Amino acid sequence: MPFAIALLVLLAAACAFSSTVTQGQSYEYYNAQYGERTAGLILALRLDDAFHSWWFIGLSAALCLNLLCCNLIRLPLLLKRSRAFANPESFISSGSGVTEACGSEPEKLLKALGMPDAKEMKTADGRRILFSVRNRPGLWGAWVCHLGILLLILGFALGQMTGKQFTVYGLPGQTKPLGDTGLLVTVNDFQAEVREDGSAEQFTAYLIAEDPAADTRESASVSVNAPASMYGYKFFQNSYGWGADIRITKDGQPLQTEAVCAGDFLAVKDKPELVIYFQAFYPDYVLIEGSGPSSQSMLPKNPAYLYRVYYQNQLLGMNALQGNEELTIDEYTVVFENPRYYTLLAVKRDHFTWLVLIGGIITLAGLVLAFYLCPTAVCAVEEKNGIWRVRAKSSKGGVLFRETFEKAAEESGFSMKGENEFASG
Amino acid sequence: MLQAENILFTIALIGYFIMTIMNFAFVIMKKEKLAGTAMILQTGILVLHTAVLVLRGLSARRWPMTNQYEFAVSFAWALCLVSLIFIRKYRFPVLGAFASPLILLIIGYASMQSREVRELMPSLRSSWLAFHVSTAIIGYGAFGVAFVLALIFLFRSRIKEDGFWGQHIPQPEKLDMISYRSVSLGMLFLTLTILTGAIWAEQAWGSYWSWDPKETWSLVTWIIYAVYLHLRLRRGWKGKAAAWFAVIGFVCVIFTYIGVNTFLPGIHSYA
Ligand code: HEM
Numbered sequence: 085m086p087f088a089i090a091l092l093v094l095l096a097a098a099c100a101f102s103s104t105v106t107q108g109q110s111y112e113y114y115n116a117q118y119g120e121r122t123a124g125l126i127l128a129l130r131l132d133d134a135f136h137s138w139w140f141i142g143l144s145a146a147l148c149l150n151l152l153c154c155n156l157i158r159l160p161l162l163l164k165r166s167r168a169f170a171n172p173e174s175f176i177s178s179g180s181g182v183t184e185a186c187g188s189e190p191e192k193l194l195k196a197l198g199m200p201d202a203k204e205m206k207t208a209d210g211r212r213i214l215f216s217v218r219n220r221p222g223l224w225g226a227w228v229c230h231l232g233i234l235l236l237i238l239g240f241a242l243g244q245m246t247g248k249q250f251t252v253y254g255l256p257g258q259t260k261p262l263g264d265t266g267l268l269v270t271v272n273d274f275q276a277e278v279r280e281d282g283s284a285e286q287f288t289a290y291l292i293a294e295d296p297a298a299d300t301r302e303s304a305s306v307s308v309n310a311p312a313s314m315y316g317y318k319f320f321q322n323s324y325g326w327g328a329d330i331r332i333t334k335d336g337q338p339l340q341t342e343a344v345c346a347g348d349f350l351a352v353k354d355k356p357e358l359v360i361y362f363q364a365f366y367p368d369y370v371l372i373e374g375s376g377p378s379s380q381s382m383l384p385k386n387p388a389y390l391y392r393v394y395y396q397n398q399l400l401g402m403n404a405l406q407g408n409e410e411l412t413i414d415e416y417t418v419v420f421e422n423p424r425y426y427t428l429l430a431v432k433r434d435h436f437t438w439l440v441l442i443g444g445i446i447t448l449a450g451l452v453l454a455f456y457l458c459p460t461a462v463c464a465v466e467e468k469n470g471i472w473r474v475r476a477k478s479s480k481g482g483v484l485f486r487e488t489f490e491k492a493a494e495e496s497g498f499s500m501k502g503e504n505e506f507a508s509g
Numbered sequence: 510m511l512q513a514e515n516i517l518f519t520i521a522l523i524g525y526f527i528m529t530i531m532n533f534a535f536v537i538m539k540k541e542k543l544a545g546t547a548m549i550l551q552t553g554i555l556v557l558h559t560a561v562l563v564l565r566g567l568s569a570r571r572w573p574m575t576n577q578y579e580f581a582v583s584f585a586w587a588l589c590l591v592s593l594i595f596i597r598k599y600r601f602p603v604l605g606a607f608a609s610p611l612i613l614l615i616i617g618y619a620s621m622q623s624r625e626v627r628e629l630m631p632s633l634r635s636s637w638l639a640f641h642v643s644t645a646i647i648g649y650g651a652f653g654v655a656f657v658l659a660l661i662f663l664f665r666s667r668i669k670e671d672g673f674w675g676q677h678i679p680q681p682e683k684l685d686m687i688s689y690r691s692v693s694l695g696m697l698f699l700t701l702t703i704l705t706g707a708i709w710a711e712q713a714w715g716s717y718w719s720w721d722p723k724e725t726w727s728l729v730t731w732i733i734y735a736v737y738l739h740l741r742l743r744r745g746w747k748g749k750a751a752a753w754f755a756v757i758g759f760v761c762v763i764f765t766y767i768g769v770n771t772f773l774p775g776i777h778s779y780a
Contacts, residue, residue, distance in 0.1 A: 089739050096732040103725040103769075135720045240718065249716075286631050308631035309712050320715030430715030437717065444704045451700055455693035483682045484690075 088154065091147045098143060102134035136244075148237055151230050158227060166223050169479070172205060172215045172463045182475045183489045187498030190214050190464035190472040196492035197476070199462055207465065214464040214472075223479060225454025232450050236443025239436040247434035248317075255327040255343040255426040262431060267315055268294045272303070274427040276324070283382065287321050289427040306429065316433055323428040326365035328389060333417045345426045352416060357396045364390040365423060369406060377404060389420040460485065474498065511626070514564040517557050518582070522620055524554040525585075525613045532606035539673045544602035551593055551605065558586050569626045574642040575633060581619035583642070584766070587650025588612050591691070595654055599687050603677045607657045637709035641702060648698030649762055652734075655691040656759035659752040662688060666749070681748055688755060689741060696734050703727055726765040733758040 106113070109132060114123035130137035168174040187193065194202050194216055202216040250263040254271040262269050270292040277285040286307055293314040294301040304312035304319065311320045327345035331338070332352060340353045346365045352358040368380040369388035377390065392402040393413060405411055411418040459479040464472050474493075478485035493500055528550045535543035561582060565573035574583045592608040595601065662684050668674045678684065706724070711717035718724060737754040 085739060085742070089736055092732050092736050092739070096729045096736070099725050099729045099732070103720075103722045103729075107720065284631055286634075309635045309709075311712060311715065318715065320713070322714055432715050437711070440717065441708075444700075444707070448697070448700050448704065451693070451697050455697060482686045483680070484686045487683075 085154075088147070088150050091143065091150060095143055095147060098134070098140060102131060102140070105131045105134065107135070108133060144237065148234060151234055155227055155230050155234070162223060162227055166220060169220055169223065169459060169461055169477075170217045172213055182477050183486055184473065184475045184501040185489070185493040185498040186471055186473055186501055187493070187496060188470070188472060189496060190474055192496040193474055193492055193498055194462060194464070196496050197460075197462060197489065199460070202462070202464070211468075212466040215462070217459075217461045219457040219459045222453050222457030222459040225450050225452075225457065227450070228453055229447050229450025232443050232445070232447030234443070235446060236440050239439030239441075239443055243434040243436040243440065246436070247432065249430070249432040249434075251322070251428060251430055253325070253345055253426050253428040255345060255424060258343055258426075262293070262317070265315075265317075266295065266297060267317075268296060269429070269431075270294065271427055274324075274425055276425055278382065287324055287425075287427065289319075289321055289429065291319060291429075293317075293319075317431050318433070320430040320432070321427060322430040324425050325428060326367065326423055327426040328362070328365065328387075328420045328423040330360060330362065331419045331421060333419075335415050336417075339416070355416075358413065358416070359394045360418060361392040361394065362389065362420070363392055363402070366390070366404075367423065369404070384423050387420075387423050389423075391418075391420070454480075458485070473501075511564075511568055511624075514561055514568065515624070517561045517564065518620070521554050521557045521561060522616055524550060524557065525609065525616050528554065528605075529609040529613045532609045535602065536606050536673075541602070544605065547605055547609070548593070548596060548602065551589065551596075551609075555586070555589050555593060558582075558589060562586060565626075571634075572639040572642065574646065575638075576622075576627065578619055578622035578624050580642065580646070580766070581615055581622060583646040584649050584653075585612050585615040585619060587646040588615065588653040589650075591647070591650040591654045591694070592657070595658075595687065595691060599679070599683075601679065601687070603661065603674075604654070604657060607661055608654065611653060611657060635709055635713065637705050637712065641705040641709055644698045644701040644705060648695045648702055649766065651691050651695035651698060652730075652755075652759050652762050655688055655695060655755045658684065658688040658691060659755035659759075662748070662752040663756075685741070685748055685751070688752070689738075692734055692737055692755060692758075696731070696738070699727070699731055699734070703731065723765060723769045726761065726769050730758060730761040730765055733761055 105126060106117075111123055111127055114126050114132065117123075118126070126132055130139070134140055185193070191200070191202075191214070194200050194214065199216040199218050202214040205213040205215060207213055248263065248265075250265075252260050252262060252269050254260050254269070256271050256273050259268050259270040261267070272290040272292055274287070274289045276287050279285050288305055288307045290303070290305045291312075291314070292301055292303045295315065302314040304314050306312045306319045306321045308321045311318050313319070325346055327343060327348075329341055330344050330350050331341045333339055334354070342350055344350050344362045346362050348362055350360045350362070352360070364377075366377055366379040366388045367382060367384040367386075369377060369386045370380050371377050377388065386406070388404045388406045390402070390404045391411065393400040393411075400413070403411075405420055408419060408421065458481045460476065460481065461478075462474060462476045464474040466472055476485075476489050481488070490500055528547050531543050531547040531550065534540070535547060562573050565579060565582070573579045588608065589612050592604060592612070596605050596608075661678060662681065665674070665678050665681060665684065668678075679687070703724075706727070707717040710719070710724075733754060737751050737758060740751040740754060
């Protein structure tokens with residue numbers, strides 16, 4: 085157990101420390117934040133992805149191994165202890181961890197302790213015994229709790245190893261591939277319910293998933309907090325953003341119109357070296373001096389489109405277009421129009437989420453057993469002189485149980501005996 | 510309704526202030542009667558405090574535990590409730606004397622937060638979230654009491670057995686048991702909080718665990734209390750070391766609650 089405690093402390097320290105380093109960033113980011121040496125150290129120690137690093141996984145694996153061994157070793161011991169706990173013989177022979185009182189009406193004391201259903205037996209020499217056990221499953225609390233933690237970590241690890249997770253985003257009408265699955269996802273529609281104050285109430289995406297190879301399709305609607313399944317993948321309405329149509333004309337003739345999400349690039353059809361980057365969208369644009377562009381509300385009252393134009397990867401220019409303003413680059417004219425939300429979907433397949441859930445529930449059950457079922461046994465033996473010797477044992481009640489016992493003994497006319505050692509855990 | 514809530518809140522705040530003074534007077538003047546009155550006052554304030562939360566819930570038409578103000582009010586409420594239960598159950602008025610400044614601190618923090626009733630963003634509108642935050646506040650309340658008990662435990666080792674403190678603070682063995690009871694209550698509810706939070710995150714974001722700083726810190730807190738539980742089981746360690754872990758655990762609780770939002774970025778930052 086000291087090793088287990090050390091492992092737990094190390095794991096807590098590792099989690100706490102890792103949470104102070106922004107995860108998943110590049111060397112440039114850490115260099116800018118902490119300087120060259122620290123950035124190098126962060127990458128060498130994998131602190132940029134700490135929770136998937138060799139040392140974190142190693143530490144967790146060591147904890148699991150420790151837990152597993154601990155539970156395996158304790159299983160026979162616990163079985164023995166559990167049996168002994170319900171056995172008056174072992175009770176009578178063992179002296180430690182026992183509270184004792186003498187008196188004449190054991191039924192009264194048992195009742196005062198809330199354990200009136202005692203079994204009547206006889207000792208080898210024919211004396212009467214009253215024996216009562218309560219909350220024996222409580223002995224298994226820690227064991228069950230550890231088992232739950234093991235299952236939970238196992239489910240989590242299996243999910244990480246075998247599961248798949250993607251993000252797909254799209255404007256209504258767009259079709260996007262679903263990672264490497266071969267499936268296509270079309271956003272048929274995406275609706276935002278907006279409250280009077282302009283804040284969002286609910287988002288719903290109407291989706292079609294398609295397997296071109298099998299020529300099959302499935303459809304579903306997905307809202308926040310209400311995911312749906314298609315082709316064995318679960319689709320979640322995770323986030324949203326703004327997008328718009330970018331319409332390009334060449335010498336006054338329509339060339340192309342495409343739906344583009346803010347943050348995406350669009351290459352001009354007949355001149356792919358010329359690229360328009362739709363950097364950001366401000367639905368209710370204001371330019372605040374000192375802090376740059378921002379939006380006053382979520383409603384598209386005064387739309388503005390922040391763009392950059394690149395030619396052969398060189399920045400040609402950047403600016404914001406308001407409303408229907410046009411951007412002219414040589415013979416090309418670019419207009420942003422029809423701003424609307426795009427949906428960002430999290431899509432995942434994890435066959436082991438249930439195991440994590442079961443593990444969690446078992447852990448919880450273990451804690452309830454450990455904390456709230458206090459295994460207690462009371463054994464009353466009739467002495468030769470007609471006096472009853474009542475001995476009680478509580479596996480976790482400690483001093484609080486002793487107090488309860490003393491009070492019950494006093495109420496039932498029993499006198500406490502000797503200075504015994506008391507069990508506490 | 511909001512006005513009524515504000516008035517009741519102010520009365521409760523003043524009530525907590527008087528209760529704290531009364532408790533201080535009890536330990537300084539060593540008059541037991543004052544402790545009794547403080548306990549009755551605490552029961553009365555708890556009723557008022559409950560009314561504040563009910564009114565808030567009614568006017569917002571949702572579970573009143575979703576922003577800093579509401580969570581702080583609920584946290585103080587849970588601390589008031591759990592400490593009252595422990596004071597009564599274990600006949601332990603000194604616990605009230607140590608707990609009341611902490612309650613006052615948290616309710617004072619609440620009074621500095623914005624009381625505006627805001628509509629919830631869609632992901633927060635979930636019954637799992639209601640479970641998640643209600644279990645969290647009970648857990649936090651129980652850990653708060655465990656923290657106070659740990660302080661009393663550490664304080665006890667510095668005082669004489671026979672004086673006022675010796676009479677009013679239980680023996681270390683019993684104190685340790687009471688502290689264990691409050692940590693177990695907290696641990697049970699923290700586990701429930703993490704589980705319901707994971708179920709909610711799975712539904713809302715498609716990921717039951719994403720190592721977001723708030724999630725990570727709740728795990729750190731959980732592990733610290735697991736260490737406490739194990740330390741208690743080792744005979745030689747019982748007492749002081751475990752008490753220190755109950756203190757560190759509560760520092761983690763407070764950091765998870767306030768520090769993470771302030772110092773670290775993450776999806777929980779709106780809470
Ligand atoms: C993730 C971490 C862990 C948690 C949450 C946890 C939880 C618990 C709990 C709740 C108890 C019961 C305490 C009580 O009844 O007061 C316990 C007891 C115990 N734990 Fe753990 N545990 C963890 C890891 C471990 C590990 C890695 C070991 C490996 C040796 C271990 C060994 C024990 C032992 C020997 C007991 C005593 C059981 C008894 O007296 O019946 N635990 N643990």
